[in-house]
Amino acid sequence: MSCLMVERCGKILFENRDQNAKCVCMLGDVRLRGQTGVPAERRGSYPFIDFRLLNNTTHSGEIGTKKKVKRLLSFQRYFHASRLLRGIIPQAPLHLLDEDYLGQARHMLSKVGMWDFDIFLFDRLTNGNSLVTLLCHLFNTHGLIHHFKLDMVTLHRFLVMVQEDYHSQNPYHNAVHAADVTQAMHCYLKEPKLASFLTPLDIMLGLLAAAAHDVDHPGVNQPFLIKTNHHLASLYQNISVLENHHWRSTIGMLRESRLLAHLPKEMTQDIEQQLGSLILATDINRQNEFLTRLKAHLHNKDLRLEDAHDRHFMLQIALKCADICNPCRIWEMSKQWSERVCEEFYRQGDLEQKFELEISPLCNQQKDSIPSIQIGFMTYIVEPLFREWARFTGNSPLSENMLSHLAHNKAQWKSLLHKQPRSSGGGPEHAGPGTEKEAQTEPDAGAP
Numbered sequence: 001m002s003c004l005m006v007e008r009c010g011k012i013l014f015e016n017r018d019q020n021a022k023c024v025c026m027l028g029d030v031r032l033r034g035q036t037g038v039p040a041e042r043r044g045s046y047p048f049i050d051f052r053l054l055n056n057t058t059h060s061g062e063i064g065t066k067k068k069v070k071r072l073l074s075f076q077r078y079f080h081a082s083r084l085l086r087g088i089i090p091q092a093p094l095h096l097l098d099e100d101y102l103g104q105a106r107h108m109l110s111k112v113g114m115w116d117f118d119i120f121l122f123d124r125l126t127n128g129n130s131l132v133t134l135l136c137h138l139f140n141t142h143g144l145i146h147h148f149k150l151d152m153v154t155l156h157r158f159l160v161m162v163q164e165d166y167h168s169q170n171p172y173h174n175a176v177h178a179a180d181v182t183q184a185m186h187c188y189l190k191e192p193k194l195a196s197f198l199t200p201l202d203i204m205l206g207l208l209a210a211a212a213h214d215v216d217h218p219g220v221n222q223p224f225l226i227k228t229n230h231h232l233a234s235l236y237q238n239i240s241v242l243e244n245h246h247w248r249s250t251i252g253m254l255r256e257s258r259l260l261a262h263l264p265k266e267m268t269q270d271i272e273q274q275l276g277s278l279i280l281a282t283d284i285n286r287q288n289e290f291l292t293r294l295k296a297h298l299h300n301k302d303l304r305l306e307d308a309h310d311r312h313f314m315l316q317i318a319l320k321c322a323d324i325c326n327p328c329r330i331w332e333m334s335k336q337w338s339e340r341v342c343e344e345f346y347r348q349g350d351l352e353q354k355f356e357l358e359i360s361p362l363c364n365q366q367k368d369s370i371p372s373i374q375i376g377f378m379t380y381i382v383e384p385l386f387r388e389w390a391r392f393t394g395n396s397p398l399s400e401n402m403l404s405h406l407a408h409n410k411a412q413w414k415s416l417l418h419k420q421p422r423s424s425g426g427g428p429e430h431a432g433p434g435t436e437k438e439a440q441t442e443p444d445a446g447a448p
Contacts, residue, residue: 101125109137113187115401116330119180130179131166132159135211138186142207147200149262158257165216165249171343173217178210180337184322185210191393194314197305205271206315209278210322212250217242220348222285223360240283247276274312281316282323287381290320294388303392314392321389327374327382327409328402334409342370371417378410 105125111117112134123130136156139145145152166175185206189198198206218225222241225233236244251272254260260268281290294317297303297310304310326337342362349363362368386406390399 101127105133109133112137112141112183113190115187115398117183118333119176119183120333120336123176123179128168128175129163131163131175131182131211132156134179134182135159135207138182138207139204142200142203144200144204144207148204148260150259154257154259158253158259159211161253161257162212162215162250165253166214167217167219170217170219171347172337172341173214173219173344177337178212178214181213181319181322181325182207182210184325185318187398188318188322191396191398193393193396194305194318197311199311201271202311202315205274205278206318208250209275209315209319212253212275213246213279213282213319213323214242215246215253216249217246219344220351221360224348224352227357240280240285243280243283247279250275250279277312278316278319281320284324284381287320287385290317291384291388294392298388298391317385317389317392321385324377324382324385325402327378328386328406330405331409331412334405335412338370338374338413342368342373345373369417369420371413371420374413375410375417378406378413382406 102125105122108117108122108125119130122134126133136152136159139150139155144150145155162178163175166173166178168174189195189203189206222233222238224230225241226238230241232245233241235241254272260271263271280286293313297313303314305314326334326341328334329337345360345363345368346365349359349365351357352359352363362373383406386399386402390396390403393399
């Protein structure tokens with residue numbers, strides 16, 4: 001088989017049109033621009049990191065800037081994408097599960113609004129299809145399929161795209177995390193102080209943003225992408241790099257699947273922009289910006305949820321809460337999430353050490369213990385946000401339940417911290433200020 005590579009990014013011409021491609025070369029950054037004018041990254045152009053290139057150029061100070069990086073996609077990934085483009089839905093392997101498993105999954109879905117919902121068990125029962133199964137159920141439960149006249153086959157195709165573009169090798173930022181955030185968002189959308197004002201569009205935006213808020217996450221953070229001169233850092237000028245990528249990737253999948261193609265152009269433009277505003281709000285570096293605004297609204301008692309602008313702001317706050325709600329879950333699940341996110345931090349630290357880069361805060365396994373990281377995270381990030389969320393909800397039963405779990409989990413980590421040798425990691429004083437400083441010093445990114 002032979003193919004002619006054309007210089008324009010992502011363009012491939014085959015001598016024989018009927019031949020099947022066995023590999024696809026992607027040159028540099030590949031982006032699409034649709035009719036609405038919002039840039040959308042091509043599906044599959046996830047932030048690949050060529051560590052061989054890092055190893056060869058670390059000392060030059062110009063990591064990856066003098067080479068045109070070619071990335072081979074596996075034949076399996078190309079074939080999967082091709083099936084989607086041809087409109088063929090990959091068959092979810094649910095038929096391999098026995099009726100007992102399927103029955104348990106259905107039973108769990110009947111309790112999807114409960115805060116003790118076990119997303120790890122649900123993912124096992126659905127054979128790794130928790131995000132697709134959950135979203136299909138929630139779209140149906142909220143009447144979104146009927147209201148927006150969505151095609152069920154097309155919806156399923158889009159959700160498979162989203163689920164497949166999460167990296168299963170990431171300990172934390174994977175499709176199970178996305179499903180967990182989506183389930184939490186569903187719980188928050190049911191809060192009485194918010195639910196009575198929400199429109200079907202608000203609900204769909206909230207669920208879509210939750211499902212796709214970390215799509216294509218590479219398992220490393222923004223500072224890592226910046227100091228390794230990753231092309232996405234340059235593309236987004238070092239501002240909300242990952243969040244911009246998640247948003248643009250989501251737009252690309254929406255357009256590729258044509259899920260909303262039947263809606264008026266003005267409406268799809270608005271949906272794409274609002275999705276961006278929601279996803280960009282999850283940037284932890286904007287924590288103080290949103291927290292200050294929320295406190296001001298609650299102090300002045302000037303939130304008017306009849307107004308679309310105020311409703312959208314509270315959707316942003318709800319998504320921020322859902323994204324970092326792990327410390328508010330029951331201990332068994334919260335502990336597992338904490339171990340997963342720290343494992344991802346440590347992997348990044350190991351890479352930085354291997355390639356003689358400065359180890360990022362909280363990523364040094366020898367100095368940053370899991371208890372110290374979690375105590376700092378709860379103290380400086382989670383508690384301030386969820387206290388204000390509880391004020392907004394009027395201390396609803398769910399808010400009180402979450403704050404109770406948060407206090408219990410923090411006490412558990414403190415107990416574990418005191419049992420550790422002092423050399424194994426810093427105390428809460430070590431982790432907390434670093435986390436707070438990191439959230440304050442990064443430049444803010446304005447939502448579109």
